[in-house]
Amino acid sequence: MPKLLLFGxxxxxxxxxxxxxxxxxxxxxxxxxxxxxxxxxxxxxxxxTDLSEHEQVVFIDADMCCASPFEFSxxxxxxxxxxxxxxxxxxxxxxxxxxxxxxxxxxxxxxxIRGYDFALGDGISxxxxxxxxxxxxxxxxxxxxxxxxH
Amino acid sequence: xxxxxxxxxxxxxxxxxxxxxxxxxxxxxxxxDADNHIHEARFHIVEFRGFEKFIQGRPYWEVPFFVQRLCxxxxxxxxxxxxxxxxxxxxxxxxxxxxxxxxxxxxxxxxLQSHALHFFHLSSPDxxxxxxxxxxxxxxxxxxxxxxxxxxxxxxxRKYGQQIIAAIAGKRIHGTATxxxxxxxxxxLAERDTLLADIQDILAWCQEAVTxxxxxxxxxxxxxxxxxxxxxxxxxxxxxxxxxLYHGGLRATAADGKRIFDQFDYRGYQEIIREEVRSxxxxxxxxxxxxxxxxxxxRVGPLARVNNCDSIATPLAETARxxxxxxGHGGFVHxxxxxxxxxxIEALHCAESIxxxxxxxxxxxxxxxxxxxxxxxxxxGVIEAPRGTLFHHYQIDEQGLITxxxxxxxxxxNNQAMNESVRAxxxxxxxxxxxxxxxxxxxxxxxxxxxxxxxxxxxxxGKMPLQIELLDADGLLLxxxxxxxxxxxxxTD
Numbered sequence: 187m188p189k190l191l192l193f194g195x196x197x198x199x200x201x202x203x204x205x206x207x208x209x210x211x212x213x214x215x216x217x218x219x220x221x222x223x224x225x226x227x228x229x230x231x232x233x234x235t236d237l238s239e240h241e242q243v244v245f246i247d248a249d250m251c252c253a254s255p256f257e258f259s260x261x262x263x264x265x266x267x268x269x270x271x272x273x274x275x276x277x278x279x280x281x282x283x284x285x286x287x288x289x290x291x292x293x294x295x296x297x298x299i300r301g302y303d304f305a306l307g308d309g310i311s312x313x314x315x316x317x318x319x320x321x322x323x324x325x326x327x328x329x330x331x332x333x334x335x336h
Numbered sequence: 337x338x339x340x341x342x343x344x345x346x347x348x349x350x351x352x353x354x355x356x357x358x359x360x361x362x363x364x365x366x367x368x369d370a371d372n373h374i375h376e377a378r379f380h381i382v383e384f385r386g387f388e389k390f391i392q393g394r395p396y397w398e399v400p401f402f403v404q405r406l407c408x409x410x411x412x413x414x415x416x417x418x419x420x421x422x423x424x425x426x427x428x429x430x431x432x433x434x435x436x437x438x439x440x441x442x443x444x445x446x447x448l449q450s451h452a453l454h455f456f457h458l459s460s461p462d463x464x465x466x467x468x469x470x471x472x473x474x475x476x477x478x479x480x481x482x483x484x485x486x487x488x489x490x491x492x493x494r495k496y497g498q499q500i501i502a503a504i505a506g507k508r509i510h511g512t513a514t515x516x517x518x519x520x521x522x523x524x525l526a527e528r529d530t531l532l533a534d535i536q537d538i539l540a541w542c543q544e545a546v547t548x549x550x551x552x553x554x555x556x557x558x559x560x561x562x563x564x565x566x567x568x569x570x571x572x573x574x575x576x577x578x579x580x581l582y583h584g585g586l587r588a589t590a591a592d593g594k595r596i597f598d599q600f601d602y603r604g605y606q607e608i609i610r611e612e613v614r615s616x617x618x619x620x621x622x623x624x625x626x627x628x629x630x631x632x633x634x635r636v637g638p639l640a641r642v643n644n645c646d647s648i649a650t651p652l653a654e655t656a657r658x659x660x661x662x663x664g665h666g667g668f669v670h671x672x673x674x675x676x677x678x679x680x681i682e683a684l685h686c687a688e689s690i691x692x693x694x695x696x697x698x699x700x701x702x703x704x705x706x707x708x709x710x711x712x713x714x715x716x717g718v719i720e721a722p723r724g725t726l727f728h729h730y731q732i733d734e735q736g737l738i739t740x741x742x743x744x745x746x747x748x749x750n751n752q753a754m755n756e757s758v759r760a761x762x763x764x765x766x767x768x769x770x771x772x773x774x775x776x777x778x779x780x781x782x783x784x785x786x787x788x789x790x791x792x793x794x795x796x797x798g799k800m801p802l803q804i805e806l807l808d809a810d811g812l813l814l815x816x817x818x819x820x821x822x823x824x825x826x827x828t829d
Binding site: 226231232234235265281282285286287288 | 457476477480481484487488491492494495498508
């Protein structure tokens with residue numbers, strides 16, 4: 187099982203909301219060893235089963251409030267009410283993981299890429315594309331650190 | 337009778353807004369008389385989407401992908417019903433064996449994931465913790481904390497159904513699979529083998545879910561009378577009267593078991609079903625034409641199907657069905673909360689059917705599209721969606737553009753039944769002028785049994801505020817309960 191899971195989420199049909207899936211698509215095309223890639227529209231409780239057996243997880247999401255070009259931080263399990271919505275927060279997913287498996291989730295990080303335009307049917311905006319490039323470079327460095335031959 | 341508010345000056349109104357842990361958002365209004373008895377219950381919808389209108393003018397081949405956007409839970413059901421209608425538009429009477437089996441596999445995967453979602457995520461907290469238990473615990477996270485093994489099985493059951501959908505349609509939600517007269521992608525051997533690897537666990541967990549639901553229902557006498565109604569049942573059956581979810585004839589049976597019609601060709605549905613419009617709801621009220629508005633309302637979905645069929649073709653589910661019918665002492669099981677038990681019997685049937693299809697050599701075949709015949713101007717597709725019988729009806733012009741569309745979704749068919757169940761529960765639990773959290777939750781449990789999908793039924797945008805109001809006959813506020821999106825309930829001025 188690959189050591190690192192890259193999990194992008196967002197709606198590619200809503201402009202910059204597709205930043206996370208687009209980044210993961212770019213990494214997928216590189217076919218890196220020891221890196222698993224996954225995309226989805228939003229996080230739901232079923233995704234706890236995707237986290238096990240990886241040593242590290244990076245969630246990648248668009249964010250309209252974070253600093254440009256991106257913010258990267260470690261996250262920890264936290265209980266909130268997002269389980270009842272159509273989109274769980276990754277920290278809530280880690281909490282659910284703990285409840286299901288009775289152990290702490292793998293080390294998990296959240297990469298938030300600054301987005302600006304989330305209108306229906308739009309593509310990724312010009313400024314967000316630059317942010318995406320910067321974030322992609324970061325993720326490639328992370329993958330290299332995981333497996334120096336990348 | 338559908339009296340207007342204005343005509344009922346002596347009545348009080350209780351509104352519960354919205355109902356939680358159903359798909360979409362709903363609102364309940366209880367109309368009281370001067371003696372504080374429930375005069376009328378209205379489970380109504382204040383949202384509107386209008387899919388039937390805005391698909392007009394679109395080419396017919398787009399329709400299966402447009403209409404699946406009605407819902408994030410059962411998009412596959414809408415896609416398949418529309419695809420069956422489109423098959424008729426292009427003159428295809430019979431799909432290739434591979435295409436039909438892929439559609440059936442897709443449909444079983446969809447039904448399995450939807451049924452698992454409903455029981456494990458939405459309804460099991462009510463039964464595992466009790467209807468009146470702490471709302472902070474009575475949710476899927478509470479189940480994860482106290483019953484992690486059970487919750488994980490539910491999560492994995494849903495995920496397995498989604499994996500089937502992804503394998504056939506490209507992604508879990510809003511994928512593309514159907515084309516006019518067939519399917520657009522074959523199932524590879526590797527995809528089949530991946531799905532086969534987990535099927536024994538899936539079968540075992542479905543059996544456990546049936547056992548659990550049978551135990552819950554049969555060991556709680558209070559569940560057997562909760563929101564219980566005697567109703568007509570409508571559903572599709574196979575040629576031998578067996579449970580059939582993808583294609584068959586329509587069967588309607590009265591509460592006492594008397595057959596109203598059987599093996600009816602669904603393309604003539606407008607002869608047997610009519611839809612009544614009421615001013616206070618965007619959701620229509622269908623009824624069986626033969627019985628009229630007052631007597632013709634009916635129930636659809638798992639309870640109707642498991643009662644209505646003569647057998648189930650897969651052995652484990654058939655054994656479960658016999659146990660279910662034995663509980664009804666030879667007659668129908670009318671208990672509203674037995675919907676959950678019937679739903680898990682169907683989940684087991686789906687798992688067995690998935691297993692059989694994955695072992696069928698046709699499933700990995702490459703003959704995906706049937707030869708198109710003479711084009712028709714009308715197409716009517718009907719399937720048994722997870723929540724019940726689903727009708728899609730389209731008319732096109734000479735250019736192939738949609739000129740008219742009519743959808744009867746499952747939740748709409750259960751509309752009157754949900755109103756009746758709400759009234760039954762409210763009569764039992766409403767006391768005086770105070771709206772209690774207990775009342776709210778008991779009403780929600782009654783509605784939730786039907787697994788209503790309000791997004792489909794009304795076709796809506798937006799989210800309603802959460803509020804319960806009690807008004808006297810003169811419109812003065814007697815009580816108001818507000819419920820935040822976090823689940824916090826508080827009394828407000």
